[in-house]
């Protein structure tokens with residue numbers, strides 16, 4: 468039995484809220500589309516319907532020593548995939564159970580988990596919650612790739628006007644940055660973090676200059692006109708470029724961030740005589756201060772995230788102009804380091820010194836320390852505010868084009 472603390476009660480409420488959020492996402496998929504595979508490198512949509520519940524259940528059931536009631540579903544829906552190039556999944560539609568069966572399993576799992584809530588640790592509840600929140604984002608990538616007639620279209624608020632765009636490089640003096648978070652906080656308070664966020668350590672960063680804004684579709688268009696391949700989110704039709712939005716196509720918004728792969732970002736940066744920032748340089752630009760005071764929690768300071776500070780938290784589906792959220796600028800005047808699209812860094816995803824895998828989820832990060840994944844920082848429009856903590860790290864393969872990820876360039 469684990470005593471219910473304010474934190475566990477808060478986490479249990481947050482999990483209920485997150486369940487409602489993912490239920491709403493699945494509600495946007497038309498019934499016949501549940502067996503589609505909108506991204507060839509990922510499972511069919513039906514997998515995700517069962518996965519969110521099976522993941523929580525497998526963790527909590529094993530920790531509590533409770534028997535399974537449907538072990539074949541626990542196993543079928545246990546883990547997602549991230550295949551190596553050329554190894555796409557080959558399963559058939561009929562390999563998967565009917566949607567109603569999965570929904571029955573889900574209901575039973577939720578009830579069983581809630582009945583065991585006294586036996587679930589804070590750490591395990593946080594893992595269940597954040598796992599679901601991260602899937603809410605990556606599920607949006609799948610939904611984005613699904614054709615428009617396979618989803619229900621919600622009403623979407625129009626964009627307010629944004630300040631005009633002047634590209635400029637901002638000078639950032641050298642300094643020391645803190646990567647990761649400490650396992651033992653000095654005040655005794657414990658903040659949740661995934662295994663790859665520990666241990667906290669300092670890195671020195673030399674002076675550099677970084678673009679105030681993310682690279683836009685307009686800037687990237689010059690590169691495409693010079694012969695580069697167009698990004699996945701663009702489509703050429705009848706003499707015009709269109710942006711493939713979540714709910715339909717629109718003429719390419721030139722002041723939105725371009726979403727590209729790591730490979731495309733690197734080639735663009737080299738084309739302009741610049742390069743991508745390292746993870747440490749990103750930290751310096753985002754969280755550093757002009758006079759060397761303690762690093763900030765967020766680029767704008769220590770105030771909690773809200774929609775004026777950036778495009779995150781699921782308020783919007785698509786990006787906003789790169790100039791739209793000046794209240795989120797960092798101490799060095801850099802815009803949108805958090806929100807409106809993840810940012811690729813040149814840093815290969817590796818463990819920090821002192822890394823220890825979670826005992827009950829050893830493969831969370833360790834499976835990806837293969838030199839084939841790069842660190843992304845920041846957040847997209849679909850990233851939950853809880854995941855905006857400074858130490859949070861995201862990672863993808865360098866050729867994966869479905870992420871809401873852009874970049875900015877730096878030069879020394």
Ligand SMILES: [Fe+2]
Pocket residue numbers: 518522546547598602
């Ligand atoms: Fe998962």
